Amino acid sequence: MTNDYRITTNNLNLFYGDLQALKNVSINISSNQVTAFIGPSGCGKSTFLKTLNRMNDLIANVKITGDVYFDGLNVYKEYDIVELRKNVGMVFQKPNPFPMSIYDNIAYGPRIHGIKSKSRLDDIVEKSLRNSALWDEVKDRLKQNALGLSGGQQQRLCIARVLAVEPEVVLMDEPTSALDPISTLKIEDLIEDLKKNYTIIIVTHNMQQAARISDSTAFFLHGEIVESGTTNHLFSNPQDKRTEDYITGRFG
Amino acid sequence: MVRHSFDKELEQLHDLMVKMAGLVEESIENSILALKRQDIDLARKVYESDDEVDELEGRIEKICINLIARQQPLAKDLRTISTALKIITDMERIADHAADIAELTIRMADMKYIKPLVDIPLMAELAKKMVIRSIDSYIKQDIDLARDVCSSDDEVDDLFSKIVLELINIMKNNPETVEQATDFMFIVKYLERIGDHATNIAEWVVFNVTGSHGHLARKTE
Numbered sequence: 177m178t179n180d181y182r183i184t185t186n187n188l189n190l191f192y193g194d195l196q197a198l199k200n201v202s203i204n205i206s207s208n209q210v211t212a213f214i215g216p217s218g219c220g221k222s223t224f225l226k227t228l229n230r231m232n233d234l235i236a237n238v239k240i241t242g243d244v245y246f247d248g249l250n251v252y253k254e255y256d257i258v259e260l261r262k263n264v265g266m267v268f269q270k271p272n273p274f275p276m277s278i279y280d281n282i283a284y285g286p287r288i289h290g291i292k293s294k295s296r297l298d299d300i301v302e303k304s305l306r307n308s309a310l311w312d313e314v315k316d317r318l319k320q321n322a323l324g325l326s327g328g329q330q331q332r333l334c335i336a337r338v339l340a341v342e343p344e345v346v347l348m349d350e351p352t353s354a355l356d357p358i359s360t361l362k363i364e365d366l367i368e369d370l371k372k373n374y375t376i377i378i379v380t381h382n383m384q385q386a387a388r389i390s391d392s393t394a395f396f397l398h399g400e401i402v403e404s405g406t407t408n409h410l411f412s413n414p415q416d417k418r419t420e421d422y423i424t425g426r427f428g
Numbered sequence: 429m430v431r432h433s434f435d436k437e438l439e440q441l442h443d444l445m446v447k448m449a450g451l452v453e454e455s456i457e458n459s460i461l462a463l464k465r466q467d468i469d470l471a472r473k474v475y476e477s478d479d480e481v482d483e484l485e486g487r488i489e490k491i492c493i494n495l496i497a498r499q500q501p502l503a504k505d506l507r508t509i510s511t512a513l514k515i516i517t518d519m520e521r522i523a524d525h526a527a528d529i530a531e532l533t534i535r536m537a538d539m540k541y542i543k544p545l546v547d548i549p550l551m552a553e554l555a556k557k558m559v560i561r562s563i564d565s566y567i568k569q570d571i572d573l574a575r576d577v578c579s580s581d582d583e584v585d586d587l588f589s590k591i592v593l594e595l596i597n598i599m600k601n602n603p604e605t606v607e608q609a610t611d612f613m614f615i616v617k618y619l620e621r622i623g624d625h626a627t628n629i630a631e632w633v634v635f636n637v638t639g640s641h642g643h644l645a646r647k648t649e
Binding site for chain 1: 430497499
C-alpha cells in the first residue's frame, strides 16, 4: 500500500484541544520530488507538515487520529522518534543557526549521532556545505560564528545542518519568507538540486514559489486538502473552484 | 546566477522551436520541388509531415502556458514566451500551406501544365527564402535580418498580382484551362500567404528584441 510512495497519510485528524486543525487528510508523497503545500493562514498546512516528523508531539493537548507512514512504517506506532527525526529533517521559517562556529553548527548533528573522528567530521561539513551551495562562500571562515552570516547564508547553513545527518526527507516550513528575493531564488535553485537525492516537502505562503519549484502541490483549506496533483495541472487547470479562486487571488 | 531550472526550460523551449522551424523549412522546400518535378511521392511526404508540425505546435503551446503559469516570466522572458506562442501559429500555417500545395501537386501530377512554370517557382523561391530568413532571424535574434524579410514581402506580392493576371488571361483565351489555372491560382495564393506568415514571424522577432511590435512590411506602413 505504501511502498510506491515515500510518505502516505490516511484519514489524518489532528485536534488542538477542541479545535480540529486537520480533517481526514490523505495524501501520497513521492520520492525525489518537491511537494508543496499551499493555502491561507490557519489552513493546517504547517500543522500537517509537523505531523510527518512528529513535531506536534511537543505541543500540549494535541490529539491525533489516523495514520502516517514513512517508507511503509507507521510513524506514530512503529518508528523510533530519534530515528524518525534523523530521517525526516526540518528547516524552519527563520534561519536558526546555533550560536557557535559554522563548522560546529554542521558537525553538531553527526557528533550527537556518535561521530567523533575529526577527518570524518571534516568530510561531512564540506559535503553538507557543498550540497547546500554555501561552501564557496564560507570555506575560508569555518571557525567564525554562524550568526555573522547573512540571512540567506544562515538559511543555507540550516539546510546544510539538516543534510549533515543524511536524512531521506527534508521538510521546509516557509524557508524563504524571511529572505530577500535573490536569497530566495538561491534557495529555490538549491531545492531543485536537492530533490535528486532527497524528498522535499515545502510549506509556502508564496503561491508563485510553489508554482516555480514544486512537482506536486496540495491546496489546504480549513484543515482539509481541497485538491492535490501535479503542479502543472493545479496551476493551469485546477478542478475545484476554491483552488481556482485561491490561486487567482479571488479568494474570500 | 539563479533560476537555473527556468533557464533550462527556456532552453528546451528554444530547442523545440528550432526543431519545428526545421520541419517547416523542409515542408516548404519539398512542396516546391514536388510541384516543379510533378513528384507525387515527395508531395505525399510533405502532406504527411504536417501532423508532426501540428504535434510540435501543441507541445510548445503547452510548455509556454505552463511557463507562464509557473514561472511568472517578466521583461525579456515574457517576450520570449509570447513570441514563441505567436510564431508557432505562423509556422503551423506555413506548413499547412505547404501541405495544401502538395495536395494540389498530387491532383495535377498526371496533367501537362498549361504553362511553363517560370514565375511560380520564382515566387515560391522568394517565399521560401523569406521563411528561411525569418526563422534565421528568430534563431539569431537578428533584427536587421528580420526587417529585411519584412521589406521583401512586396516582391512576393508583386509576383502574385502578375501571375494572377497571367492566369486570368490564359483562362479567357482557353476555357479548358480553367480547372488547372484555378489550382495554380490557389497555389500562388498559398505562396503569397506564406510570405505574409514569414513577415509576421519577422515582426515578432523585432518585438522580442526591442519590445515594440509593428507592421513592418512596406505597403502596410
